[in-house]
Amino acid sequence: DAGVIQSPRHEVTEMGQEVTLRCKPISGHNSLFWYRQTMMRGLELLIYFNNNVPIDDSGMPEDRFSAKMPNASFSTLKIQPSEPRDSAVYFCASTKGGTGANVLTFGAGSRLTVL
Protein backbone atom coordinates (compact mmCIF):
# COMPACT_ATOMS: atom_id res chain seq x y z
CA ASP A 1 0.00 0.00 0.00
CA ALA A 2 1.29 3.47 -0.86
CA GLY A 3 0.04 4.94 2.39
CA VAL A 4 -1.82 8.21 2.72
CA ILE A 5 -0.98 10.44 -0.22
CA GLN A 6 -1.04 14.20 0.13
CA SER A 7 -0.48 16.88 -2.49
CA PRO A 8 1.10 19.28 -2.92
CA ARG A 9 3.99 18.69 -0.53
CA HIS A 10 4.86 22.37 -0.58
CA GLU A 11 2.77 25.36 -1.53
CA VAL A 12 3.79 28.99 -1.51
CA THR A 13 1.07 31.49 -2.30
CA GLU A 14 0.16 35.08 -1.77
CA MET A 15 -2.40 36.37 0.65
CA GLY A 16 -5.87 36.30 -0.80
CA GLN A 17 -5.29 33.38 -3.10
CA GLU A 18 -7.26 30.15 -2.94
CA VAL A 19 -5.42 27.08 -1.72
CA THR A 20 -6.55 23.50 -2.23
CA LEU A 21 -4.87 20.62 -0.44
CA ARG A 22 -5.59 17.07 -1.49
CA CYS A 23 -5.57 13.72 0.25
CA LYS A 24 -5.95 10.13 -0.84
CA PRO A 25 -6.52 7.84 2.16
CA ILE A 26 -5.50 4.23 2.40
CA SER A 27 -7.87 1.96 0.54
CA GLY A 28 -10.36 0.38 2.93
CA HIS A 29 -10.02 3.08 5.56
CA ASN A 30 -13.36 4.73 6.28
CA SER A 31 -12.30 7.57 8.59
CA LEU A 32 -10.28 10.56 7.44
CA PHE A 33 -8.84 13.39 9.51
CA TRP A 34 -7.33 16.77 8.64
CA TYR A 35 -4.83 18.19 11.13
CA ARG A 36 -2.88 21.43 11.15
CA GLN A 37 0.53 21.72 12.82
CA THR A 38 2.14 24.99 13.89
CA MET A 39 4.82 25.88 16.38
CA MET A 40 2.41 28.01 18.36
CA ARG A 41 -0.56 25.66 18.59
CA GLY A 42 0.88 22.19 17.98
CA LEU A 43 -1.36 19.63 16.28
CA GLU A 44 -4.94 20.75 15.86
CA LEU A 45 -7.75 18.61 14.49
CA LEU A 46 -9.60 20.62 11.87
CA ILE A 47 -12.24 18.16 10.72
CA TYR A 48 -12.88 14.49 10.39
CA PHE A 49 -15.03 12.31 8.20
CA ASN A 50 -16.53 8.90 8.75
CA ASN A 51 -17.80 7.08 5.66
CA ASN A 52 -17.39 10.33 3.69
CA VAL A 53 -19.64 12.25 6.08
CA PRO A 54 -18.22 15.14 8.15
CA ILE A 55 -18.58 14.18 11.81
CA ASP A 56 -16.87 17.02 13.63
CA ASP A 57 -15.77 20.27 12.01
CA SER A 58 -15.52 22.26 15.21
CA GLY A 59 -11.80 22.69 14.67
CA MET A 60 -12.16 24.51 11.38
CA PRO A 61 -10.86 27.98 12.23
CA GLU A 62 -13.36 30.03 10.26
CA ASP A 63 -15.51 30.14 7.17
CA ARG A 64 -12.49 30.58 4.96
CA PHE A 65 -11.78 26.89 5.51
CA SER A 66 -13.84 24.15 3.92
CA ALA A 67 -13.36 20.43 3.46
CA LYS A 68 -15.02 17.86 1.28
CA MET A 69 -14.90 14.13 0.81
CA PRO A 70 -16.79 13.32 -2.37
CA ASN A 71 -15.85 9.64 -2.25
CA ALA A 72 -13.96 7.15 -0.14
CA SER A 73 -10.66 7.74 -1.93
CA PHE A 74 -10.38 11.51 -2.03
CA SER A 75 -10.66 14.54 0.20
CA THR A 76 -9.84 18.22 -0.18
CA LEU A 77 -9.18 21.04 2.25
CA LYS A 78 -9.70 24.47 0.77
CA ILE A 79 -8.74 27.86 2.12
CA GLN A 80 -10.27 30.86 0.41
CA PRO A 81 -9.00 33.52 0.77
CA SER A 82 -5.71 32.51 2.35
CA GLU A 83 -3.96 34.62 4.99
CA PRO A 84 -0.39 34.58 6.34
CA ARG A 85 -1.59 33.10 9.63
CA ASP A 86 -2.72 30.02 7.71
CA SER A 87 0.92 29.11 7.12
CA ALA A 88 1.37 25.66 8.63
CA VAL A 89 1.85 22.01 7.82
CA TYR A 90 -1.45 20.32 7.06
CA PHE A 91 -1.69 16.59 7.63
CA CYS A 92 -4.23 14.13 6.43
CA ALA A 93 -4.65 10.83 8.28
CA SER A 94 -6.88 7.84 7.80
CA THR A 95 -7.96 4.79 9.75
CA LYS A 96 -10.37 1.94 9.62
CA GLY A 97 -12.77 3.43 12.11
CA GLY A 98 -15.24 1.91 14.50
CA THR A 99 -13.32 1.87 17.75
CA GLY A 100 -10.98 4.19 19.54
CA ALA A 101 -8.19 1.63 19.31
CA ASN A 102 -7.61 2.08 15.62
CA VAL A 103 -4.27 3.53 14.59
CA LEU A 104 -4.14 6.63 12.44
CA THR A 105 -1.87 6.52 9.40
CA PHE A 106 -0.59 9.97 8.51
CA GLY A 107 0.44 11.40 5.19
CA ALA A 108 3.72 13.26 4.80
CA GLY A 109 1.95 16.61 5.05
CA SER A 110 1.49 19.70 2.91
CA ARG A 111 3.61 22.66 3.96
CA LEU A 112 1.74 25.87 3.21
CA THR A 113 3.37 29.29 3.19
CA VAL A 114 1.16 32.31 2.66
CA LEU A 115 3.10 35.49 1.93
Place this chain on the structure above:
Amino acid sequence: AQSVTQLGSHVSVSEGALVLLRCNYSSSVPPYLFWYVQYPNQGLQLLLKYTTGATLVKGINGFEAEFKKSETSFHLTKPSAHMSDAAEYFCAVSGFRGSTLGRLYFGRGTQLTVWP
Protein backbone atom coordinates in the same frame (compact mmCIF):
# COMPACT_ATOMS: atom_id res chain seq x y z
CA ALA B 1 -13.40 14.98 27.77
CA GLN B 2 -10.03 13.55 26.90
CA SER B 3 -6.79 15.50 27.07
CA VAL B 4 -3.07 14.88 27.24
CA THR B 5 -0.26 16.80 28.90
CA GLN B 6 3.34 16.20 27.93
CA LEU B 7 5.78 17.47 30.52
CA GLY B 8 8.79 19.09 28.91
CA SER B 9 8.72 20.40 25.39
CA HIS B 10 12.42 19.60 24.96
CA VAL B 11 14.45 16.71 26.33
CA SER B 12 18.17 16.25 25.69
CA VAL B 13 20.13 13.07 26.44
CA SER B 14 23.51 11.66 25.56
CA GLU B 15 23.78 8.71 23.25
CA GLY B 16 23.44 5.56 25.34
CA ALA B 17 21.54 7.28 28.14
CA LEU B 18 18.02 6.50 29.32
CA VAL B 19 15.20 8.26 27.49
CA LEU B 20 12.15 9.24 29.54
CA LEU B 21 9.35 11.25 27.97
CA ARG B 22 6.43 12.05 30.24
CA CYS B 23 2.75 11.96 29.42
CA ASN B 24 -0.26 12.39 31.66
CA TYR B 25 -3.78 12.02 30.42
CA SER B 26 -7.27 12.96 31.46
CA SER B 27 -10.15 10.71 30.55
CA SER B 28 -13.53 10.00 32.07
CA VAL B 29 -13.39 6.39 30.90
CA PRO B 30 -10.59 3.83 30.53
CA PRO B 31 -8.45 5.30 27.79
CA TYR B 32 -6.75 4.08 24.69
CA LEU B 33 -3.29 5.66 24.65
CA PHE B 34 -0.75 6.14 21.90
CA TRP B 35 2.75 7.40 21.28
CA TYR B 36 3.63 8.70 17.85
CA VAL B 37 6.99 9.87 16.52
CA GLN B 38 7.61 12.53 13.91
CA TYR B 39 10.92 12.77 12.09
CA PRO B 40 11.81 16.01 10.30
CA ASN B 41 9.65 16.75 7.28
CA GLN B 42 7.60 13.62 7.77
CA GLY B 43 4.18 12.66 9.06
CA LEU B 44 3.55 10.99 12.39
CA GLN B 45 4.24 7.28 12.80
CA LEU B 46 2.91 5.00 15.49
CA LEU B 47 5.46 3.92 18.11
CA LEU B 48 3.12 1.96 20.35
CA LYS B 49 -0.37 1.85 21.77
CA TYR B 50 -2.19 0.69 24.86
CA THR B 51 -5.74 -0.59 24.63
CA THR B 52 -6.37 -3.27 27.22
CA GLY B 53 -4.45 -6.02 28.97
CA ALA B 54 -0.78 -5.80 29.85
CA THR B 55 0.09 -2.35 31.13
CA LEU B 56 3.67 -2.44 29.85
CA VAL B 57 3.57 -1.97 26.10
CA LYS B 58 6.52 -2.53 23.80
CA GLY B 59 6.86 -0.64 20.56
CA ILE B 60 9.21 -0.20 17.69
CA ASN B 61 12.86 0.83 17.94
CA GLY B 62 13.23 -0.40 21.52
CA PHE B 63 10.68 1.98 23.04
CA GLU B 64 8.18 0.97 25.67
CA ALA B 65 5.54 2.68 27.77
CA GLU B 66 3.73 1.76 30.94
CA PHE B 67 0.09 2.57 31.60
CA LYS B 68 -0.38 3.57 35.23
CA LYS B 69 -4.02 4.19 35.99
CA SER B 70 -3.40 5.42 39.53
CA GLU B 71 -1.06 8.10 38.21
CA THR B 72 -2.97 8.72 34.96
CA SER B 73 0.36 8.41 33.20
CA PHE B 74 1.74 6.76 30.09
CA HIS B 75 5.44 7.63 30.07
CA LEU B 76 7.66 6.56 27.19
CA THR B 77 11.08 5.06 27.86
CA LYS B 78 14.05 3.59 26.08
CA PRO B 79 17.01 2.18 28.00
CA SER B 80 19.70 3.45 25.64
CA ALA B 81 19.29 6.41 23.30
CA HIS B 82 20.57 6.31 19.77
CA MET B 83 21.29 9.25 17.52
CA SER B 84 18.52 8.10 15.21
CA ASP B 85 15.97 8.60 18.03
CA ALA B 86 16.19 12.37 17.65
CA ALA B 87 12.67 13.40 16.68
CA GLU B 88 9.47 14.86 18.09
CA TYR B 89 7.28 12.55 20.14
CA PHE B 90 3.55 12.92 20.64
CA CYS B 91 1.36 11.29 23.23
CA ALA B 92 -2.33 10.90 22.37
CA VAL B 93 -5.55 9.62 23.91
CA SER B 94 -8.50 8.36 21.95
CA GLY B 95 -12.02 9.61 22.16
CA PHE B 96 -14.59 7.08 23.24
CA ARG B 97 -18.09 7.99 22.35
CA GLY B 98 -20.28 9.85 19.94
CA SER B 99 -18.48 12.32 17.72
CA THR B 100 -15.22 11.75 19.60
CA LEU B 101 -15.03 8.03 18.82
CA GLY B 102 -11.82 7.33 16.98
CA ARG B 103 -10.59 10.87 17.33
CA LEU B 104 -7.10 11.32 18.79
CA TYR B 105 -6.35 14.11 21.24
CA PHE B 106 -2.64 14.94 20.98
CA GLY B 107 -0.26 16.50 23.45
CA ARG B 108 1.95 19.41 22.43
CA GLY B 109 4.88 17.13 21.69
CA THR B 110 8.36 16.65 23.14
CA GLN B 111 11.42 17.30 21.01
CA LEU B 112 14.12 14.75 21.80
CA THR B 113 17.73 15.70 21.11
CA VAL B 114 20.45 13.07 21.35
CA TRP B 115 24.03 14.25 21.86
CA PRO B 116 26.97 12.14 20.68
